[in-house]
Amino acid sequence: MERRRTVYMDHAATTPVRPEVVEAMLPYFSERFGNPSSLYALAREAEEAVEEARGRVAAAIGANPEEVFFTSGGTEADNWAIKGTAAANQRKGDHIVTSAIEHHAVLHPCRALEKQGYRVTYLPVDEFGRVEPGSVEEAITDKTVLVSVMTANNEIGTVQPVRAIAKVAHDHKIPFHTDAVQAIGAFPADVDDMGADLLAISAHKFGGPKGTGALYIRRGTRIGTFMDGGAQERGRRAGTENVPGIVGLGRAIELVTADIPGKAARIAAMRDRLIRGILEAIPDTRLNGHPTERLPNNVNVAFRYVEGESILLLLDALGVAASTGSACTSASLEPSHVLTSCGLPPEHAHGSLRLTLGPGNTDADVDYVLEILPGVIGRLRAMSPLRGAT
Numbered sequence: 001m002e003r004r005r006t007v008y009m010d011h012a013a014t015t016p017v018r019p020e021v022v023e024a025m026l027p028y029f030s031e032r033f034g035n036p037s038s039l040y041a042l043a044r045e046a047e048e049a050v051e052e053a054r055g056r057v058a059a060a061i062g063a064n065p066e067e068v069f070f071t072s073g074g075t076e077a078d079n080w081a082i083k084g085t086a087a088a089n090q091r092k093g094d095h096i097v098t099s100a101i102e103h104h105a106v107l108h109p110c111r112a113l114e115k116q117g118y119r120v121t122y123l124p125v126d127e128f129g130r131v132e133p134g135s136v137e138e139a140i141t142d143k144t145v146l147v148s149v150m151t152a153n154n155e156i157g158t159v160q161p162v163r164a165i166a167k168v169a170h171d172h173k174i175p176f177h178t179d180a181v182q183a184i185g186a187f188p189a190d191v192d193d194m195g196a197d198l199l200a201i202s203a204h205k206f207g208g209p210k211g212t213g214a215l216y217i218r219r220g221t222r223i224g225t226f227m228d229g230g231a232q233e234r235g236r237r238a239g240t241e242n243v244p245g246i247v248g249l250g251r252a253i254e255l256v257t258a259d260i261p262g263k264a265a266r267i268a269a270m271r272d273r274l275i276r277g278i279l280e281a282i283p284d285t286r287l288n289g290h291p292t293e294r295l296p297n298n299v300n301v302a303f304r305y306v307e308g309e310s311i312l313l314l315l316d317a318l319g320v321a322a323s324t325g326s327a328c329t330s331a332s333l334e335p336s337h338v339l340t341s342c343g344l345p346p347e348h349a350h351g352s353l354r355l356t357l358g359p360g361n362t363d364a365d366v367d368y369v370l371e372i373l374p375g376v377i378g379r380l381r382a383m384s385p386l387r388g389a390t
C-alpha cells in the first residue's frame with residue numbers, strides 16, 4: 001500500500017526536539033563553547049547557561065536549584081538514585097522496595113545490587129498496573145534503605161499513587177525515589193507534593209535532546225557519587241557538563257510545563273477518541289493500563305489472535321510509527337514484564353499496541369489510525385493460526 005504520510009505516535013520512546021530548543025542549544029556548540037570550569041569570560045558564559053538551566057528544571061519540579069544534578073539521561077539518574085542510595089546506606093541496610101513494572105533503568109540496577117547480596121522486593125501490581133500503598137508497608141523491613149516506584153509507566157501509562165507510597169516510606173524514615181521520566185509535562189510535578197526525595201527526568205521524552213537528564217536530590221538525602229572524577233556538579237557528578245544538552249533540557253522543560261492542563265486536555269481528547277474508536281471498531285480487543293489514572297498521551301490495547309510485531313510492520317508500511325510490548329524477541333515469545341505483571345490473559349498478551357501522542361499530533365492523525373487499524377488487524381487475523389484454534 002502507498003505510504004500516505006508519517007504519523008508519529010511513539011512519544012513514550014522519544015520526541016522530536018522542539019525548534020526553540022534547538023535554537024537555544026546551537027550557540028553552545030559553537031561561539032559559546034567554553035568549559036564551565038575554566039576561568040575566563042567564555043567559560044563563565046557556559047557556566048551561567050548551565051545555572052540558568054538548573055533554575056528552570058528546579059522551577060518546573062518545585063525544587064531548589066542546588067537540589068538538581070545533571071546526568072546523561074533518565075537511565076543514569078535512576079542508576080545513581082538506586083546504586084548511590086544503596087552505597088551510602090551500607091551500614092543501615094541492604095533491602096530495596098520497588099515495583100514489578102518499573103523501567104529497566106530501575107529494574108536492572110536492582111538486579112545488579114541483588115548480585116552483590118542486596119535483597120529487592122518487586123511489588124506486584126493490580127490488573128491496571130497500580131501499586132497498592134499497603135503493599136509497600138508490608139514489604140518494608142528494618143533493613144530497607146529505599147523505596148522506588150515510578151510516577152507513571154512508560155508502556156501502559158498507569159499513574160501510581162506516589163504521594164501515598166512516599167508517605168509510607170517516610171513513616172519509616174526511608175527515602176523515596178520516583179522515575180518521573182514519563183510524567184514531566186503530563187501533569188504538574190512537584191517534588192514536595194509527590195513526596196519525592198529523589199526524582200529522575202530525561203530531556204528527550206519532552207522535546208529536549210537525547211543524552212541529557214537530571215536527578216533531583218532532596219537536601220539531606222544520603223547518596224553516594226555515581227561518576228567519580230572532576231568536581232563538577234558540586235563534586236557529586238563528575239565529567240565536563242554537556243552544556244548544549246543541559247541548555248536544551250532547561251528550555252524544553254520550561255516549554256513543556258507551561259499550560260500543562262490545557263495541553264494535556266487536548267492530547268487526552270485524542271487519546272480517548274483513539275481508545276473508543278479502536279475498542280468499538282475491532283472485536284476481541286482490550287485496553288491495557290488504568291481506565292482513568294493514565295497518562296494523557298497513552299493508548300495501549302491488546303488484540304486477540306495477532307502478534308504485536310506484525311501489527312508494527314503493517315503500520316510502518318502505512319506510515320505509522322508505534323510500539324508494542326509484546327516483542328517476539330529472538331528465542332522467547334514472552335510479552336513485556338509490564339503486561340505480564342498486570343496478569344494480561346495469555347490470548348491477549350502477544351498482540352499489544354502502544355500509541356503515544358505528542359503535541360505534534362492532530363485529529364487527522366487520529367482519524368487516519370482509526371481508518372487503517374481495523375484493516376490491519378483484520379488482515380493479520382485472517383492469516384492467524386491462533387484464530388482457528390480458539
Ligand SMILES: *Cc1c(COP(=O)(O)O)cnc(C)c1O
Nearest residue numbers: 073074075103105154181182202
Ligand atoms: C525513557 C525512560 C527512561 C530512560 O531514559 P533515557 O534518558 O532514555 O536513558 C527511564 N524511565 C522511563 C520511565 C522511561 O520512559
